[in-house]
Amino acid sequence: MSYGMIGYVIPHSIYPEGYHCDPLLPLPFMNLASQKNYIAVYHSGVYANKEMHDWFVSEYIKRTGKKPDMGKSCLRLKNMDNIPFELIGELSSKISPQQWISTYEKAIKK
Numbered sequence: 001m002s003y004g005m006i007g008y009v010i011p012h013s014i015y016p017e018g019y020h021c022d023p024l025l026p027l028p029f030m031n032l033a034s035q036k037n038y039i040a041v042y043h044s045g046v047y048a049n050k051e052m053h054d055w056f057v058s059e060y061i062k063r064t065g066k067k068p069d070m071g072k073s074c075l076r077l078k079n080m081d082n083i084p085f086e087l088i089g090e091l092s093s094k095i096s097p098q099q100w101i102s103t104y105e106k107a108i109k110k
Contacts, residue, residue, distance in 0.1 A: 002026075005033040005042070010097050020108065029100055030092065038069075038076040041088060045095045047073035048107040056091055063087055 001007060002025070009026035012018055019025040031042040046053045060068040063084050069076040077083050095103070 002028060002031065005031040005040075007031045010101060014097060015101055027101070027104060029097070035076075038078045039080070039083070041075045041077065042073045043075070043091055044073055045100060045103065046070075046075075046091070048103050049095075052091075052094060055094075056087075059087055059090075060084060 002009060007028060008030040009028055011026050015027045017023060017027075019027050028042075029044050031040075033040040033042070043056075046056055057068060057070075060066075063086075064082060069078065075088075
């Protein structure tokens with residue numbers, strides 16, 4: 001659990017520096033949260049990598065026929081019957097921990 005959500009992180013055993021906002025925390029990667037009116041999927045790669053963001057938005061539109069309801073890294077899913085599970089699975093496997101660390105260090109940790 002991280003920030004009250006299910007959290008997938010890069011552990012200190014792989015990235016000892018941890019999260020720049022609080023080095024005692026492991027590096028966040030992906031989170032799932034149940035909010036009052038939607039399910040939220042947070043993916044750090046979508047936030048930090050424009051190519052990944054553009055790929056995801058394009059694929060989401062192709063597969064659902066709608067634009068995604070998104071914040072910077074947050075995908076809000078309001079209708080449980082229309083969740084593109086396969087696309088979220090592809091997004092989850094699109095970046096390795098080492099690739100995320102590299103992207104994080106270039107794009108976010110300055």
